[in-house]
Amino acid sequence: MGDNPELRAFMADLGLTRAALARLVNRELAALGCPGTLTVRTVGTWLSGQSRWPQGRIRTALERALKRTPEQLGFIPPRAARPQAPPEEPVLRRNFLAASAAAFPSALVLRGHxxxxxxxxxxxxxxxxxxxxxxxxxxxxxxxxxxxxxxxxxxxxxxxxxxxxxxxxxxxxxxxxxxxxxxxxxxxxxxxxxxxxxxxxxxxxxxxxDHVTALRVFNCLSMVGYQSNRPSVALSAARAAQDSRAARRDPLLSSLAHARAAIAHSTTGDRQAALRCLGHARDALGRTDSRERPTWTDFYGSAELFALSAVVHQHLDDNPESESASHRALAGIPSQFRRNRASATARLALAQLGQGEFEQATGTATGVYALMGSDPLPPRLRTLLGDFHRGLITLAPTSAVAREWTDRVHAQGEDQ
Known part of the structure; x- marks a missing residue:
């Protein structure tokens, strides 16, 4: 006798407790016209190896419930129950099954276990x-x-x-x-x-x-409201994220929700509410721990909060504050988040443009193309550069820097 690691591992993979397995087998026994009599204690004897071969109808019900033969589940048949095949047959059969599994792994999964x-x-x-x-x-x-x-x-x-x-x-x-x-x-x-x-x-x-993905959806819906110039939609979705169970349980997600609300408030010109939400976002981020989170959250941290703060200050016409926040964002956003770095660079160019620093702003905006390399700019990023282009030709329509920027845009093939 000994432990049955195959059954134990299979149950763990399927998320089955002993009680759940007993219920499944009893259900199959009932379908076979037999009373369901399997107990949790019996399952325990299977796992411990005390019972190495389930009896008759229970064995059939187990095979039907788990779609595995008893041998695949780690059970060992009595010698009398083992098939008497020619010596070479098991070897040939194993080789055939191994070759089939290697050739058609997806088909086996689809038919499935x-x-x-x-x-x-x-x-x-x-x-x-x-x-x-x-x-x-x-x-x-x-x-x-x-x-x-x-x-x-x-x-x-x-x-x-x-x-x-x-x-x-x-x-x-x-x-x-x-x-x-x-x-x-x-x-x-x-x-x-x-x-x-x-x-x-x-x-x-x-x-x-899944409360975390629900918060992600509300966060994204707030972005949709912002991008489509529907401030009430952006704010309602941000508030739903703030009030979610995930935000109450995780300071990092709470911080993200507050930052998104700050942007929504800033688009309506509500300075006090926007700055208050930014303060809540910073406070929550300061309480963040190192728990495991989904990969979509990896982008968010102090650097990304500075990037979102730059957006808020831009809407509030605080261009010096927006420029400072953009610099701090670019100092911390990791290189693998290339799209986010390009977006923060575009925001920095807009903040510099708003302060009349036309040459510096144009040089910064040119850096967006350098960051994205040969890949086409995502339309959301093109929209930001379009805002920059229109601002430049409005503020300095006859300047040499505006002409040079326009020529560069045409060379890049971007329609502003």
């Missing part, structure tokens, strides 16, 4: 890749499509789960993928598409009991 935590973890890794791509290049149609594909894969696994914990994780992951698609649409300035994705993401987050 019950989905467990390992399957969710593997699908989650792909989301990390998409998040990193968004940080580097910004949103675009291909990223949106890939994110929606990931959401579809997560939802396609839901019906093959056994435990409620795995099912909730799949809904949560689908919500995160869908929110990523929506965020890509914000960067791509397709705001109606973004709102549709966020509506779906919010429903999926509810099914997954």
């Amino acid at each position: 019950a989905v467990g935590h390992g399957d969710v973890d593997r699908l989650k890794e792909s989301l990390r890749t998409l998040t990193a791509l968004d940080d580097h290049r910004g949103g675009h149609g291909s990223l949106e499509t890939a994110a929606l594909t990931g959401a579809g894969q997560a939802l396609g696994m839901v019906d093959r789960t056994i435990s409620e914990g795995v099912r909730r994780r799949l809904y949560s992951l689908a919500a995160d993928y869908t929110a990523t698609a929506g965020f890509s649409c914000i960067d791509d300035r397709r705001l109606a598409h973004a709102e549709r994705h966020f509506d779906m993401a919010l429903r999926l987050a509810g099914l997954g009991n």
Whole structure:
């Protein structure tokens, strides 16, 4: 006798407790026309190795419940029950099965075994890749499509789960993928598409009991309101983020929600409310701990708060404060967040322009193109540079620096 690590690992992957496994087997026993008599204690004897081979109908019910043979679950049949095959047959069969599994891994998953935590973890890794791509290049149609594909894969696994914990994780992951698609649409300035994705993401987050992704959705909806010049929408979504359970539990997320509310207030000219929210954002960020968080939150910290503060001060016509905040943001935003660095650079150029520093502002704005390299500018970033272009030709229409900037814009092929 000995421990049964195969069964133990399989139950852990599926998120099954001993009681949950007993219920599943008893349900299958009832479907077979037998009373469900399996107890938690019996499951314990399987895990400890005290019982190495389940009896008759229980064995059949177990196989039906977990879609695995008893041998795959670590049970050892009595010698009399083992098939008597020619000596070479097991070797040939193992080789055939190994070759088939190597050639068709996705087909095996699709026909499938019950989905467990390992399957969710593997699908989650792909989301990390998409998040990193968004940080580097910004949103675009291909990223949106890939994110929606990931959401579809997560939802396609839901019906093959056994435990409620795995099912909730799949809904949560689908919500995160869908929110990523929506965020890509914000960067791509397709705001109606973004709102549709966020509506779906919010429903999926509810099914997954995922308060953090719900806060992400409210944060993004506030961005949609801001980008579409609907201050009341931006403020309502920011307040929903502030009032969310995730914000109450995590100071970092609370800080982000307060910063988003500050931007919403600043667009309406409510200086006192905007600065008060910025103060709350700084205070909350000071209480942040090192707990594990989703990868989409990696962008946010003191440097990003300075970048958002620059936006607030710009709307409040505090150009010196906006310039100072932009410099502090650029001193701290990590290089992998290239799109965010480019956005902060554009904000810095606008703050310098607002102070009449035309040559310095133009040089700063040119740095946006250098940061993004050969990749096309996301439309949201092009909008910022469009604001800069219109401001420059309004404030200094006949200046040499305005002519040089216009020539550079035309050379870049950007329509301002």
